[in-house]
Amino acid sequence: MEGVLGDGDGAASSLASVKRKIEFSGAFQYYLDRWIKPHSVGRWMGTLVLVAIYVLRVYYLQGFYVISCCLWIHVFCHSISFLSPKADPELEVMDGASLPTKASDEFKPFIREMPEFQFWYSITIAFCVGLVMTCFSLFNLAPFSPIWFCYGIVLFVVNIKRRIRHMIKYRYIPFNIGKQKYTGKKSSASNSSPKD
Known part of the structure; x- marks a missing residue:
């Protein structure tokens, strides 16, 4: 009987730790959404600084x-x-959200498989982990670099090559460069002037 009552304290402490973890996760997500997500140029500049620090550290060491x-x-x-597009016409048949394949098809916006913020976050975390790993000599392994270099190039x-063929086949550009922008109707001063 006492063992069962004693387990209540362990369950209460684990419940409290889960509650703290959820609160921390919510606060972290709030600050990401509120202070970091809207500032894409600043985010990417910070990541570029982090990448430069990593490259300099690896070069120096x-x-x-x-x-x-x-x-x-x-x-x-x-x-x-x-x-990559979220909906690939080669792999699955979509009923409404697909890339246009002919000039007469309706334009549908390009929806990425991985959103920009998630892409940035993943790369930033990876370089942070990589930078921390360079602090420990345990991870300084000696590879045969020509094999790794050739593997990366291939x-x-x-x-x-496969991704560019796919872009050409389905005629899409994953960037906003060169895309037509629609601003809506503009009221001109000549149309609103009273007639004599």
Whole structure:
């Protein structure tokens, strides 16, 4: 009987720790949404500074190439997801949200497989983890760098070639560069002037 009553304290403490974890997660998400998500240029500039610090650290230490290769593969795979449409017409038949395949098809906006904020967050966390890993000599492994370099080049060429063919086939551009922008109706001063 006493053992059952004693377990109530353990359940209450685990419930309290779960509650604190949920509160922390909610507060963290609030600050991400409120202070970081709206400022995309600042976010990316901060990430570029982080990447520069990582590159300089690896260059200065002359090591940690396995971590760098893993980061390259991680960033590359997420870049492919960022450049890919959410609905791929080759893989699945969509009833309404698909890319136009003919000039007469209705325009549908490009929806990414991985949203921009999620892409940024994933890359930033990966470089933070990579930077922390460079502080420990345990992770300084000596790879045969020509094999890793060739693997990275082949991986890049094969995937980008396939992605560019897909973009050409379905005529979409994953960026806003060169896309027509619709601003709506503008009232002109000549139309509103009274007639004599």
